[in-house]
Amino acid sequence: MDHLREDRPADLAAALARARSPQRPGPGTPAGSAVRPWPGPSLPIPEAGPASLDLRALLRLSLAASDASGRLRPAPSAGALHPVDTELLVGTGCSLPPGRYGYDPLRHRVHHLGPPPDDTPPGLTAELDVTARRTASHYGHRAWPLLLLDTGHTAAALVLAARALGTGEPRARLDGRAEHPLAAVRIPPPHGRNRVRPEDTPRTPGPSGDTPTPAELLARRSTPPPLRGAPSHDSLRAVLATAEQAGRDDLLRWSAAVGPPRPGLLEAAPDGTAPRRYAAGEARPTLAAWAAGQAWIADAGAVLIAHGCPTDADATHLRRAHLRAGYAVHLAHVTALRHGLAARPVGSWQQADLGAALGAAPDRDWIVHALALGTRHADEENPT
Template identity: 45%
Template sequence: MTQTPPGLLRRALADARSLRVPPTVPYLPERVFPWGGPALSLAGAGGGVDLDRFLRLSLAAPDGSTTGRLRPVASAGALHPVRAHLLVGPGCTLPPGRYAYDPRTHRAHPRGPAPADAPPGAVVVLTVTAARTVAHYGHRAWPLLLLDAGHAAAALALAAAPHGARVCLDADGAQLSAAAGLPGPAEWSERWPGAEPELPILAMWLSTAHQPVPATGPSAAWAALPHATAPTPQPDAASAPSAELAHTRQVLEHLTAAPTHPAPTWHPARRRPAPLTDDTLRTRRSAPTSDLAHPPAPDPLARILTTAEEARPDGPAWAAAIGGEAPALLTTAGVLAFGDARPTLARWAAGQRWIGTAGAVLVAHGCPADASPALIRGSHLAAGYAAGVAQAHATALGLRSRPIGSWQQADLGAALADAPGHDWIVHGLALAGPADPAPSAPPPPSGKEERP
């Protein structure tokens, strides 16, 4: 990969946070799943890692879905740009090998063999296809793609119980491409012309027991293999990308080439927050904006704020804006500021007025204007991950929720009289309590006259 042009990522971050409005373009429909070959069931016999259950509870579209838009995992614009490549070693319900997962059919498509020294369990490499998100959000797309990948990683981690998973948000993109059998972004159009590029964002490792992470990482053995089978070319993906799409791919390529440590870090996913169950994962959905005005009770709000704060301790800080008789901006440590911040948050979130009256609004904040590439990537992935865990916890507690991904001029630090440019809102999650029960109807008349 070429060296990052000076100022590229800082300008991209400032532009995504600016008031510049993306151009209006026609809706780009979802492309056909490109990975061909046999479509295998994930419910094979034997194996401690049940990939069928794992993916059905996380990324799979509901049975009977015709559009694939209404999935349990939140996604900006319901566009679902995240794809999963399964690197299956011994001890799983699929034979060892590389696979591409189709969430619409809940099937795995073989893409090549496994290395002889593949670690037990399965490595999941999450990639994104940027075209549809860019068509909808323009220059604001790349942060949303990172947030979407974080939400998908949270869904996978929650579904991995009881075995648990290790989550890696800082793996080098080139190594992830090699592990998944994909060419690098610069090689894609030459090696696989007519196929839409997939950019690797993060990885996870599921194992049957509490196995130590290999010294070189769970994906290293896979990266030594040659490229796997190619996707099916699609005529509408063969044309040259727009300037905005090419820029988005360039930004993501350079962000994922910036690991935060000499070696990738594979953090164990935290346990599911109680009382979250498999049924919760099957039924979670983002609520319509019209259903988000009822304030949540203080106790569940505090529990969900704690969940967001603790889901990724290496990520941004979290606060909750509430209204009512004692409006304030709350943290797990106490009051950050007094007053109702929700109208300001509504203005910062692309002018979505419903946020000004939402029951509560959780915000992830940090990622300064001069953040390093590693911090930009990690902040957005960790914020999406924490919001995904918090949203599932909200569902388990009977609350309604909706992520808020796009933020403009949301310099929270400056609004709180701190130095400008150092504390920006990265992500949000609106919460609402259950609606007040409707008044019970009077009993029907008995037909007999009642007397005193």
């Protein structure tokens, strides 16, 4: 575990404050291995019995790479660097024998690390941690908020995969109290013999209820910019509602920046009707400047933003806010895709003090994460 301790900043609050500053990262550094070097031989994941938790399918839908480079995976990651490592605590009722395993997402195989802890419940507990070097290789001092957001996205990917496969109800631990592991997802075995197999589900994604299909999860991708075209009020309401429900927490507030004909910031209405305006004016160019100068955001159809996380927050608060923001944006991303929208998470924010920009006290209401939305994909903007 020593390498994990060395990978942590001595002062998380100072690391995040520096990441929020206008200071630019230095030259890139080597990213190192794309997978933690788990000890021992790699092992295939067996096929599941009719009443077992199908770990092969679960990990395929949530974590496994689908290209030789290892960059293309179901959970998005800043720079496609994928710093999140997953250790599996396997109890009874799974397609693997009980034990501790390290997961290799490039080969979709596991390494047996030892027996499970004595208190391991039936099913799977996936413990999530990060190799910070991968993200820091490109983003330098801006890495730590991205690492926490990526961990939240990975937790959400596991939860969605479990729901799609009909397991027992998954639970994510995103309280921010621990440095190692940063987060964990508990997935019980399926109840009875109602487990869903990927081959039994429709191949065409569509808004067919709250539970995504395996085909939808395999098809999700972050849309390359530009993302133009204003989402409808109904689709924006659905995306806001998903984010608020998933990120329900006093630490964060959720808004959507929209453009003409009535530019401003919207928030979910308490009665579930169309989002209501709480600030007037065009915010998207400012968001583009704050988001590491990504100019295309100024023309996005809308931008969902998670904000809060004051400067004087302690490490637990900071971890929790970022983990939950990543988790909620991931679920909101899937909702956006189900409503036919183009969507792309935006994780790097500098000088993004939204509260101060709106005339409130400074250092209290910083942007933590965002999801850019549009109705037209990049290939529709530039047809060949």
